[in-house]
Amino acid sequence: MLKNYLTKKGLAALIIVTTIILVIYLYNATNKIESETYSSFTEKILDDLTHEENLLENIGITNAIFLAQRPAIKDALINNDRSLAIADLKKVNRLFQKSTRIDNIQIHIHDNKVKSFIRSWKLKKFGDDLSGFRKAIVKVQKEHTPFFGFEVGRVGLTLRSIVPVKDADSYLGSVEFIQDFARVPKNFERKGNNHLLLIHKKYLDTATYLTSAPTVGEYKLSTNSFNEAFLQAAQSIDLEKLKKEKYLLTKKYFFTYKTIKDVEGNALGMHLLASPAENLNTAVSDAKQSFLAIALIIYISIIVILSALIILRRK
Numbered sequence: 001m002l003k004n005y006l007t008k009k010g011l012a013a014l015i016i017v018t019t020i021i022l023v024i025y026l027y028n029a030t031n032k033i034e035s036e037t038y039s040s041f042t043e044k045i046l047d048d049l050t051h052e053e054n055l056l057e058n059i060g061i062t063n064a065i066f067l068a069q070r071p072a073i074k075d076a077l078i079n080n081d082r083s084l085a086i087a088d089l090k091k092v093n094r095l096f097q098k099s100t101r102i103d104n105i106q107i108h109i110h111d112n113k114v115k116s117f118i119r120s121w122k123l124k125k126f127g128d129d130l131s132g133f134r135k136a137i138v139k140v141q142k143e144h145t146p147f148f149g150f151e152v153g154r155v156g157l158t159l160r161s162i163v164p165v166k167d168a169d170s171y172l173g174s175v176e177f178i179q180d181f182a183r184v185p186k187n188f189e190r191k192g193n194n195h196l197l198l199i200h201k202k203y204l205d206t207a208t209y210l211t212s213a214p215t216v217g218e219y220k221l222s223t224n225s226f227n228e229a230f231l232q233a234a235q236s237i238d239l240e241k242l243k244k245e246k247y248l249l250t251k252k253y254f255f256t257y258k259t260i261k262d263v264e265g266n267a268l269g270m271h272l273l274a275s276p277a278e279n280l281n282t283a284v285s286d287a288k289q290s291f292l293a294i295a296l297i298i299y300i301s302i303i304v305i306l307s308a309l310i311i312l313r314r315k
Contacts, residue, residue: 041280042247042256045273048191049258052184057148060161064146064177067092067107068165077111077165077172082118082126085109089120106178110137112171133206136263140164140174150260150268156207156222157181157199157260157269182225192275194230194253197222199260199269219269234272254280 067073070092076085089107096105107120114131130137136147140162147162159179165172185195198219199207207220214221214231217239221231233253242248248255253274260269 037280037283038247038249038254041254041275041283045193045254045256045275046258048188048193049184049195049271049273052187056159056179056181056184057161060159060177060179061146061148061163063105064161064163064175067177068163068175073109073175074165074167074172077109077117078167080111085118086123089118093120108176108178109165109173110134110176111173112141114138114141117173136160136162137174137176139263141171144171147263149263151262152199152203152206152268154207155209156213156220157197182223185223185225188273189227192279194227194274196226196231196234196272197269198272200267203268216272222269230274233274249277249280252277 070088072084072088076082076088092107093105105120107118109117110130111117114129114134114137116126116128116130119125134151136149136151139145140147141164144164144166146164147160149160150157151160152158159181161177161179162174164174181197185197188195196216198216199210199222201215201218201220204211204220207222210220210222214226214235216231216234219239230253233250234255237248237250237255242255242257246256254277255272255274257273258271259267260271262268
């Protein structure tokens with residue numbers, strides 16, 4: 001029965017049909033490879049940012065806990081003795097200058113009523129009620145759990161680590177360790193990436209120092225140091241399209257982003273991220289070539305098998 005079907009014309013038609021099916025399959029598969037490579041590149045860029053964020057969180061929370069556990073800080077809050085805490089913070093500042101790369105640390109101590117107790121950079125300003133606009137401090141007060149993240153201040157998006165200060169089960173207040181985010185883009189860019197920290201324009205009533213900062217769509221740049229060429233490239237893209245599709249490829253850059261949210265989940269801004277387009281194009285090309293090489297081997301194998309069947313048919 002098999003021999004009756006294995007005519008030359010039948011096998012030729014089978015080869016043609018197989019070739020057409022393979023071409024259609026290759027077209028769809030290569031498009032899928034391209035899409036999957038875009039997705040994997042997006043994940044890699046976001047993973048690089050997450051790595052840097054985790055390092056900052058570990059540093060910030062660890063240092064805040066170190067301060068919150070100092071007896072002088074606890075005694076100062078218990079006895080409402082600001083001079084005791086100020087003297088201790090000066091000791092801590094000298095310690096940091098001696099043993100770390102952190103100069104002139106910024107520490108904000110709050111009492112158990114969410115009022116400012118000490119600002120290390122502005123000692124004469126204290127006693128103001130923070131509960132109306134410092135949601136993260138209120139959260140720490142209510143839940144007695146640490147907070148790490150961004151909040152909006154006059155200079156824009158500020159990275160804060162806040163931990164409770166407790167004496168046994170008594171809540172005394174909280175300590176806030178304020179970090180400079182500028183080092184993150186530098187470390188991030190060493191991996192071949194690009195980064196802009198952007199805050200939404202609707203927060204300019206609070207972030208008054210950013211009124212004249214460069215604009216990117218509906219956002220303002222929230223850092224002093226940035227790559228001018230990358231900023232110009234960012235200003236020319238469609239951010240709404242980027243948000244919808246999660247990534248965007250231009251001639252020079254492959255863009256993606258991460259939304260920055262406050263303690264209540266409200267969007268404050270975004271990390272605008274990118275990798276050189278040539279890196280992505282190379283990865284896509286390599287992936288396609290590897291796949292096509294395998295497909296070619298399979299196709300040749302099919303042709304060999306069909307040719308062998310023709311030979312057997314003749315015999």
